[in-house]
Amino acid sequence: MSKRILSGIQPSGQLHLGNYCGAIRQFLDLQAEGHELFVFVASYHALTTQRDPLALRAACRQIVVDYLAFGLDPARTHIYVQHDVPEVTELAWLLSCVCPTSLMDKAVSYKDKLAKGFSANVGLYTYPILQAADILAPRAQVVPVGKDQVQHIEITRDIAGRFNHEFNAEVFVLPDHRLAPHAEVLPGIDGEKMSKSYGNTIDPFQEEKALRKRIMSIKTDSKGVQEAKDPETCAVFRIVRALAGPGDARTVELAARYRDPSLQPGGLGFGYGHAKQALFELILDVFREPRARRAALMADPGHIEAVLKAGAAVARAEAARTVAAARAATGL
Numbered sequence: 067m068s069k070r071i072l073s074g075i076q077p078s079g080q081l082h083l084g085n086y087c088g089a090i091r092q093f094l095d096l097q098a099e100g101h102e103l104f105v106f107v108a109s110y111h112a113l114t115t116q117r118d119p120l121a122l123r124a125a126c127r128q129i130v131v132d133y134l135a136f137g138l139d140p141a142r143t144h145i146y147v148q149h150d151v152p153e154v155t156e157l158a159w160l161l162s163c164v165c166p167t168s169l170m171d172k173a174v175s176y177k178d179k180l181a182k183g184f185s186a187n188v189g190l191y192t193y194p195i196l197q198a199a200d201i202l203a204p205r206a207q208v209v210p211v212g213k214d215q216v217q218h219i220e221i222t223r224d225i226a227g228r229f230n231h232e233f234n235a236e237v238f239v240l241p242d243h244r245l246a247p248h249a250e251v252l253p254g255i256d257g258e259k260m261s262k263s264y265g266n267t268i269d270p271f272q273e274e275k276a277l278r279k280r281i282m283s284i285k286t287d288s289k290g291v292q293e294a295k296d297p298e299t300c301a302v303f304r305i306v307r308a309l310a311g312p313g314d315a316r317t318v319e320l321a322a323r324y325r326d327p328s329l330q331p332g333g334l335g336f337g338y339g340h341a342k343q344a345l346f347e348l349i350l351d352v353f354r355e356p357r358a359r360r361a362a363l364m365a366d367p368g369h370i371e372a373v374l375k376a377g378a379a380v381a382r383a384e385a386a387r388t389v390a391a392a393r394a395a396t397g398l
Contacts (some may be wrong), residue, residue: 071096072206072241074106074148077125078116081132081266083349084252084260087308090136092210092246093143103143104204104381105133110155110196111147114189117181130370135271135360140175142323146377148200149261153385158192158199160392165195166227182263202238203385210244219243235395237388252308255284268305270353271360281346284337291335297324309345309352314391320344 107126116122173194201222226238251259254266282303289295297303310317323329327336
C-alpha cells in the first residue's frame, strides 16, 4: 500500500557515495514502489552551524541538482527547500509549547554536536522540535533514517502524542521510522565512516581523472599481490559491496580474488590496485546516467527553480492544513 514518506538532508556540501548508499538509493527504491515522497533540503537546520550565506545558498541548490541527477523524479517526488515552507516554523513553536525540556535533554545528537566543538545555541538544542515539525507538517507516515536518527523519530512521536493528548484532538499522525535494508556504514578513503566532516568522501560526479586518483588513495594494508587478503577488512571491497550488492557477480568474484590471488586474470596475482580499478569502473558504470543528467542540469538553472517552486507549493498546501488543524485545537 502506498505511503507518504519524508526525508531531508542538510546542505553541508556535495553529496557523496555515503549519502547515496545510506539515503538516496532508498529514496529511489521507495519512489519506484509508488510511494509519495517529500524530500527537502534542511536549510533552517543548517543555520545552527552555518554562517556563510553564499555558501548556504550554493549548497542548497547543489543538493537539489544532485537529487535530480541521482534519479528523483519531481513528477513523483516533491522536492523543496525547507525555508520555502515557513509553516514548519510556526508548527515548531506550537510543538515546543507542549514539549518538556527533559525530552530535549535526552537528545543524543545535541550532546554529540557539543562534543565535536559546535557552539551551544538554542537552535541546536531545539533541533529535534523543528525536525518533528518537518515530519508532522505534511503528515508523513514513514521516515527513512539511519540507526543514529531513530531517537529523533521517537521524540517526534512523543511530542505529537503529547499535543494530541493535551488538546484532546487527533491533529497529528504518529510516524514510523524505516531503516535502510542491509545498510552498512560506508567507509571513506581513510577507512573511517565516510563523512564530509572527515574530508574522506568519494564524489561519484567528480571528473574521471580526479575520481580515479581519489579512489587510488584509499587506505589499505601492505599485503603483496601473491598474499591472500580478507575482503571484510578492506574499505575498497566494502564500498564495492555496498554499491553492487552482496549477491552481485562482481562482488562475489572480487571477494574470491581477495582470498585467492591466483584467480585474477593473467595469473600474476591480485593487489589492492586491481581492487581499486574495479571500484573505479563500477562507479562509472553505476553512475553513468546520473553523471550525464547532472551535466545537463548544471546548464539549466531554470529547471531547478521550477522543480523547487512546484515542490514547495505542494508542501506548503499540506503544511497549511496541518497548522490550521493545530491552531484550531489550541483555540487560536
